[in-house]
Amino acid sequence: MLDDDTVTAGPAAGPAARPRRARETGVATVEKTLAVLEVVAERGGASAKEVSEVLRLPLPTTYRLLQVLVGLDYLVHLRAEKRFELGYKLDRLGVSLHRQVGVPAAVRQEVHRLHESVRAAAYYAVYRGADVVVAHVADSPAHPRLTPMSFGFHEAAHATAFGKILLAGMPAEDAAEYLDAHGTPPLTPTTITDRAALSAHLAEVSRRGLAWEREEFVPGAACAAVAVHGPAGSVVGAVAISTVDGEVDRRRAAELERALRESANRVSRWLRTG
Structure with a gap:
């Protein structure tokens, strides 16, 4: 048979x-x-x-x-x-994958410090080939990460704050190629799916060096991210946080933006000198 x-x-x-x-x-x-x-x-x-x-x-x-x-x-x-x-x-494959993604200890420590200081889940994302990938997460039972945003998550860059940062940091043709391959599916009613609107939004993200998304990826959640720059000055990664959207008033948003910029600056300095 x-x-x-x-x-x-x-x-x-x-x-x-x-x-x-x-x-x-x-x-x-x-x-x-x-x-x-x-x-x-x-x-x-x-x-x-x-x-x-x-x-x-x-x-x-x-x-x-x-x-x-x-x-x-x-x-x-x-x-x-x-x-x-x-x-x-x-398990050996997982250990090897973490080693290849290669988040330095100093960067991991900074992400944990960010998590503890702002009382929110914190993330570090990088380019890996043509993907936008979560490389490290720091969270706790009181401030858990968004599901499914764990190590290796590489979907929905158009709807995540760190994804927007890294898309905005790509050459225009590379960003267009990424979006052609992955699309811009509506994950929530507020996800930006129109390519022209997303392009304009990414231009503003690039200008500010900071991205927000509020209920674009997960209903009820908000995320913010700031670009990390490598030795040549180009965007090489992003530090990000996620929290409950209803808790992000103007004062909380300003606090998170300030903490993210300070954290990203420390990581950028470490990448330049470490």
Whole structure:
């Protein structure tokens, strides 16, 4: 019996057809394998049947993909519980990812200081290739981060304060290419989705070196960010905070802006001299 990943070639399939079919099937298998890993991660563990139902894959195919991941230490099989959970190799990958993103200790300390001083979740975001990525977060139970804004978050730059800062710091053609690729979907009723309006807004962000968004990303939340400059003077990152929108009156906004500018200046100085 053949499953949906089996490569077949009838008498009419020539030499050129077989390698192409094999390549296409190989890509599909990789996509399915990664999808299995994501389901197990998102659910905090899952049985083969659960994975099969979520991905709508035949159960034999699901078992085969799960066993491949177990064999490579990306998953572990808890036989007594008939479940699969994340394996130990993923921790090494996570450590390596944090090392590659490479937020210096002095910058992490400054983000934590900002969090404590303004009583709000604080973030450091950077460019990573063509992405705008959250590289570090400091928060607490009293002042939690926005969901899903954790390390590695790289979506919705048009609707986040740090995303606006980094978009405004890009050359115009790079920002246009980013927005072409990612779009400007409406996340809330106040998200700026019109490209012309967003362009005008980013020009103002660039002029001020500071960005606000109020309920554009998450209803009821407000975020602010200030640009961080590297040794050459170009924008290389952003420090940001998030808080409850209803708590941001004019006085609170002025306090947050002042703290963000001071924090960004300290990080910029460290990047120039550290």
